[in-house]
Amino acid sequence: MQHLAYLGVLLVSICGLIYIDYRYKLAFWHDARRTTLTIIISMCVFILWDITGIIMGIFLKGVSRYMLPFVIAPQFPVEELFFLFLLSFVTLLLYRGLGRWRRIL
Numbered sequence: 001m002q003h004l005a006y007l008g009v010l011l012v013s014i015c016g017l018i019y020i021d022y023r024y025k026l027a028f029w030h031d032a033r034r035t036t037l038t039i040i041i042s043m044c045v046f047i048l049w050d051i052t053g054i055i056m057g058i059f060l061k062g063v064s065r066y067m068l069p070f071v072i073a074p075q076f077p078v079e080e081l082f083f084l085f086l087l088s089f090v091t092l093l094l095y096r097g098l099g100r101w102r103r104i105l
Contacts, residue, residue, distance in 0.1 A: 001046050014085065020093060
């Protein structure tokens with residue numbers, strides 16, 4: 001079960017972000033279509049970034065008993081997609097939340 005730890009932590013974190021989004025209507029609950037498009041585009045950029053880093057030998061998949069034992073591509077673990085979603089989603093929530101906060105002040 002240890003090999004599911006990293007993915008589990010990512011999923012718990014994403015669930016927390018979904019709750020924040022639901023509570024404050026910042027992204028998906030504000031405009032699902034634009035949010036989906038924004039996250040897809042940002043994930044594609046990060047995936048290309050990762051692939052470039054892998055090709056250049058900068059990014060390597062480390063060995064850890066907390067990660068799944070298989071990869072999508074060489075040096076590209078499955079959990080990376082969930083991490084990139086989390087990174088894109090949290091950035092969007094921060095952007096929208098800070099924008100709303102600035103309007104209130």
